[in-house]
Amino acid sequence: MGGPGRQLIVLGGGGTDPENLAINRYILKQARSPTPAVRFIGTASGDSDAYLVQFYSTFCRLDCRPSHLPFFRRTPDLRDYILRQDVVFVGGGNTKSLLAVWRDWGLPDVLREAWEVGLMLSGVSAGAICWFEQGVTDSWAGRLAVLEGLGFVRGSYCPHYDGEPERRPAYHDFLLRGEISPGLAIDDRAAVHLVEGGVYRVVSWHPAATAYRVRAEGGAVYEEALPAEYLG
Numbered sequence: 001m002g003g004p005g006r007q008l009i010v011l012g013g014g015g016t017d018p019e020n021l022a023i024n025r026y027i028l029k030q031a032r033s034p035t036p037a038v039r040f041i042g043t044a045s046g047d048s049d050a051y052l053v054q055f056y057s058t059f060c061r062l063d064c065r066p067s068h069l070p071f072f073r074r075t076p077d078l079r080d081y082i083l084r085q086d087v088v089f090v091g092g093g094n095t096k097s098l099l100a101v102w103r104d105w106g107l108p109d110v111l112r113e114a115w116e117v118g119l120m121l122s123g124v125s126a127g128a129i130c131w132f133e134q135g136v137t138d139s140w141a142g143r144l145a146v147l148e149g150l151g152f153v154r155g156s157y158c159p160h161y162d163g164e165p166e167r168r169p170a171y172h173d174f175l176l177r178g179e180i181s182p183g184l185a186i187d188d189r190a191a192v193h194l195v196e197g198g199v200y201r202v203v204s205w206h207p208a209a210t211a212y213r214v215r216a217e218g219g220a221v222y223e224e225a226l227p228a229e230y231l232g
Contacts (some may be wrong), residue, residue: 001229005195007079008121008152010128012159012186012211016091017136018057022205022231024191027087028064030120030193044093044100047072051091059089060161071101078110087120090127092159095147096139097124108150115152125159131158134180136171144170146180156183161212163188175216182215188198190228 007030012102015023028036036199040055042048047070059066063194069081088111091097102108115121121131129135130149134156137147144166149157158171167185174180184199186192190209202211 006115007170007200008131008194009191010131010153010157010184010186010194011124011191012209013163013188014205015089015191016051016054016058018054021058023203024058024062025105026191026193026231027089027120027122027202029222031085031086031120035063035065035122037065037067037084038087038089039082039085040066040089040091041065041071041123041127042068042091042093043071044095044098044129045091046093046094046097051093055089055091059208070107075105078105078107079113082107082110082114082119083117085114085119087122088114090121090123090129090130091116092123092125094139095098095126095129095135095137095149097161099147099149100179107223108178112152114133114204116187118139118204120162128186133182135159136167136174136180139195147158153194154215156180158185158214159188161185161187162209171214172221174220176216176219178216184211186211187216187224192226198232199226202228203231205231208217 062103131152132149136158178180187209190204210228
């Protein structure tokens with residue numbers, strides 16, 4: 001089970017592949033319960049049925065209690081529901097729409113309260129961008145943009161760093177123009193485990209995948225590759 005501190009695991013891409021459970025096992029191992037209650041939030045995909053099937057196909061193979069939190073059907077009392085969980089896994093999709101729905105329902109305050117007392121937060125792509133002060137998102141058709149997030153973690157975040165060819169140059173451009181703060185970039189099939197807002201560990205389920213600290217200084221962009229522990 002996980003150690004002390006507020007924990008958050010952010011994935012660059014992937015994470016619900018029933019044929020490769022390495023990252024899912026890692027997430028569950030950090031939870032406060034040996035058989036954690038894991039709740040999927042698929043708001044960014046409009047509670048896509050296909051994404052729900054993918055989530056259940058993955059987590060039903062593991063020693064946990066999976067379910068999902070709907071926002072486009074009947075929605076339960078959020079505070080009561082969230083405070084009974086051990087892990088929240090947020091799926092990818094449209095980050096801007098995710099944040100709009102969450103804020104209208106008051107979910108960010110509930111998640112922060114639960115996080116302070118031991119809830120493990122995790123997510124991929126949009127479900128990872130949302131936790132940072134800023135992120136690089138494709139919420140708008142045809143272009144990448146900077147979006148303000150919830151600010152649970154300081155700095156900025158860019159997912160799919162090696163998986164989508166436009167992500168890296170867009171992040172660099174935003175940094176050079178001063179539109180986004182320094183932050184983290186993560187490859188597909190890699191994740192960063194944050195404790196109290198700092199990098200605790202980088203893990204991957206592909207031997208070439210990793211994460212980077214990225215900043216602009218003196219008209220140039222600098223990347224610091226962070227060594228990743230390969231989970232197999």
